[in-house]
Amino acid sequence: MKHVEGSGSILKSRLARGMFLLVAFGAVSICGAAVPGFTIDTEIPAGNAIVNSIEGDTVSIRQDLRDTKGEWFYWAFRVKGAAGRTVRFDFRKPDGTALDIVGVRGPVVSTDGGKTFSYPLDGKATTCGFTYTFAPDENETLFYECHPYVRADWDAFVARHAADAAKGVFAVETLCRSRAGAEVPRVRAGCLSGEPKHRFMFTARHHCSETTASWVFEGIVDAFLADDDLGAWLRANVELMGVPFVDYDGVQAGDQGKNRKPHDHNRDYSEFIYPETKALTEWIGEHAQGRLDAFIDLHCPWIRGDYNEFVYATRKDPKITPPTAQEDRFSEILEKIQSGALRYKAANDLPFGKAWNKGVNFAQGWSSVIWACHNVKEPKVCRAMEFPFANANGAVVTPEKCRTFGRDIALALRVLIDER
Ligand SMILES: [Zn+2]
Numbered sequence: 001m002k003h004v005e006g007s008g009s010i011l012k013s014r015l016a017r018g019m020f021l022l023v024a025f026g027a028v029s030i031c032g033a034a035v036p037g038f039t040i041d042t043e044i045p046a047g048n049a050i051v052n053s054i055e056g057d058t059v060s061i062r063q064d065l066r067d068t069k070g071e072w073f074y075w076a077f078r079v080k081g082a083a084g085r086t087v088r089f090d091f092r093k094p095d096g097t098a099l100d101i102v103g104v105r106g107p108v109v110s111t112d113g114g115k116t117f118s119y120p121l122d123g124k125a126t127t128c129g130f131t132y133t134f135a136p137d138e139n140e141t142l143f144y145e146c147h148p149y150v151r152a153d154w155d156a157f158v159a160r161h162a163a164d165a166a167k168g169v170f171a172v173e174t175l176c177r178s179r180a181g182a183e184v185p186r187v188r189a190g191c192l193s194g195e196p197k198h199r200f201m202f203t204a205r206h207h208c209s210e211t212t213a214s215w216v217f218e219g220i221v222d223a224f225l226a227d228d229d230l231g232a233w234l235r236a237n238v239e240l241m242g243v244p245f246v247d248y249d250g251v252q253a254g255d256q257g258k259n260r261k262p263h264d265h266n267r268d269y270s271e272f273i274y275p276e277t278k279a280l281t282e283w284i285g286e287h288a289q290g291r292l293d294a295f296i297d298l299h300c301p302w303i304r305g306d307y308n309e310f311v312y313a314t315r316k317d318p319k320i321t322p323p324t325a326q327e328d329r330f331s332e333i334l335e336k337i338q339s340g341a342l343r344y345k346a347a348n349d350l351p352f353g354k355a356w357n358k359g360v361n362f363a364q365g366w367s368s369v370i371w372a373c374h375n376v377k378e379p380k381v382c383r384a385m386e387f388p389f390a391n392a393n394g395a396v397v398t399p400e401k402c403r404t405f406g407r408d409i410a411l412a413l414r415v416l417i418d419e420r
Contacts, residue, residue, distance in 0.1 A: 038082035044142055045114065045150045046254030049077035058088045063101055063145075065256060072256035073101035073303045074209035076144040082134040089143070090129040100127040103145055104304045105390040110142040111135075117147055119390065127304070146300075146389040147399055149214035150251055154185065154244055157218055164225045168192055169235050175243055176279035184248040184276055186283065189224040189240040196239040200294040200413060201284065203243045203368060206266035208250030208257030210300035212387045215399040217244055217298055219406020230411055237417075241288065246276050246368075266297075267364040269371035281371065294381040294413055295372040301386040307355055309391045311405065312348040314357050314384045320373040322382050326416070330381045334412040340404030343393035350386075380416060385409075 040059065042049050052060035063075040079087070091099040106125030109132075110117045121130050134141060164170035175186035190196065202220050204213040221242065224234045234240075247265040250257040258264055265274050272278040284290060301308040313331060318324050331346035338344055350357045362370060369384050376382065387405070390397050 038085065038087070039080045040077055041080070042077050042254070044076060044078045045152060046148050046251065047076050047078070048254035048256075049075050052092060052094055057085055058090065060090050060092050062091055062093060062099055063256070064254075066253075067261045068256040069259045069261050071099075072209070072258050073099075074145050074254070074256050075101060076142070076148060076254055079134070079141050079143065081139060082141070083139045084134060084136045086131060086133040088129065088131045092128070098128040101145065101303065102127055102130060103390045104309065105396065106130050107132075108144040108147050108390075110144075111138055111140075113140065114142055114148070117142075117144070119396065122396070145303075146209070146211050147215070149211040151245070151248075153214070157221075161221075161225055164189075170221075170225055175283065176275045178248045178275060180249040180252075182248055182252070184279070185244060186280075187221060187240070187242040187244065189221050189242070190234045190238045191236060192239060196237060198238045198293040198417060199241060199288050199291065200238055200296070200410075201241040201288075201292050202296050202298065203246055203280065204298040205244065205248075205251050205257075206246040206297060206368060207264060207299060208245070208247040208253075208255050210257070210298075210387075212300050212389055212397055212399075212402050213298035214244060215402030216385075216387055216406040216409070217242065218399075219403030219408075220410050221406075222403060223407040223410035226407075230407070230414060233414055234410060238293075238413075241283065241292075243276070243280055246280065247274070248276060263364040266299075266367045267362065269366035269368055271365055277368070280368070281375070284372075284376065289377075290375065291377045292372070292379050293417065295369065295376055295379055295383075296381065296409065297368045297372075297384045299384050299386050300389055303389060307348075307350060307386075309388050310348050310393045311342050311344040311388065312350055312386050314350045314369075314386065315352050316369055316373055316383065317352045317359070320370070322373075322379050326380055327383065329419070330412060330416050333415045334408060337411055337415060338405065338408045340408055341392075341395045341401050342387075342397065342405050343395050344405070344408075345393070348393075380420075381413065 040051055048064045050062050050064050091101050093099060102125050105119040106121030108117045109120050158172050161170050169192060171188045173186050175184045178184050202217060204217040223230055224240050245251045247257050265277060268274050268277045331349055335344055335346045372382050388397055
């Protein structure tokens with residue numbers, strides 16, 4: 001799709017990739033003045049939505065699942081020309097069934113073209129819809145299921161660190177070409193001038209719609225470049241290796257990513273059908289000789305409920321992980337030293353065998369962490385971490401808090417290494 005106009009009668013036509021174009025004709029009358037109908041489109045970064053219908057000021061809309069097996073919950077769209085109106089957005093399947101795909105603080109909204117975002121309907125949205133009143137001069141509004149983070153955000157981050165690149169402590173390179181032909185970035189930071197004492201690797205967006213992980217990733221890289229004691233120690237001792245977008249094409253397209261058919265990027269480490277996963281493992285082998293002190297894969301969980309509204313680590317089968325006491329200690333340190341407001345508790349870590357964290361969840365193929373547990377030589381920490389979309393133990397999840405938590409991860413790794 002990409003463009004839908006309301007309100008009145010609707011013309012519907014099918015476009016490529018299962019997307020729909022909906023155009024509505026006519027005008028509506030507000031206080032006696034004829035105003036043109038508003039439009040809905042997905043021509044925004046990582047846009048994703050299918051409009052079922054627009055009737056008056058009620059929109060029925062749903063996520064575009066594309067190649068997802070089963071349901072997932074990512075969506076993003078723009079409304080134009082609705083200034084002064086109050087519009088109801090209901091998330092529904094084509095058969096009318098309600099879809100519980102609105103985040104726990106309602107939509108993430110931007111009224112400045114995507115420069116800034118907030119949760120203006122926190123506490124006012126339901127799980128399957130919200131009502132939004134557009135200000136009298138509000139002619140373009142972006143609605144996202146979660147804070148967006150695409151290549152342009154990464155490029156802006158890289159541009160902020162141009163001076164660090166010039167100093168030789170920050171380097172963005174190409175991991176590989178994606179299936180769509182794009183150059184997939186990889187990053188190194190910290191001790192780049194000689195052989196480092198330690199190497200930490202961080203990955204994000206194995207599941208492309210898990211955006212808050214990217215803000216944590218930024219915070220980790222920031223820690224390596226900061227003009228403070230931690231930054232100086234990291235630059236003297238550690239090389240960061242990072243892949244900010246493992247499912248690069250999915251990030252740019254606004255796909256769900258999770259449960260992509262035939263399997264998603266984080267179930268690809270048995271088969272390697274995606275160029276990014278293969279390149280990532282080869283990079284570890286060639287550049288780090290298979291040796292990393294830490295491998296941490298950053299994710300976001302389900303949209304709401306237990307194990308979805310706090311930060312936690314998913315612990316792997318103790319038979320394959322680094323010594324459990326060491327993993328436990330890292331979680332303890334992280335809880336103790338955290339300076340941000342995401343309120344991580346080590347006790348919230350998800351042990352192997354509990355909830356969804358079971359062997360059967362990986363029947364489709366190994367995850368990156370399972371691969372790393374089997375292949376990386378003597379890691380001290382090897383885990384996935386989950387960062388909720390909107391609520392973390394009561395705290396509002398924001399990019400800045402996620403960045404601070406990223407720094408806390410880097411600090412906790414330093415403390416763990418210093419203790420040994
Ligand atoms: Zn994930």
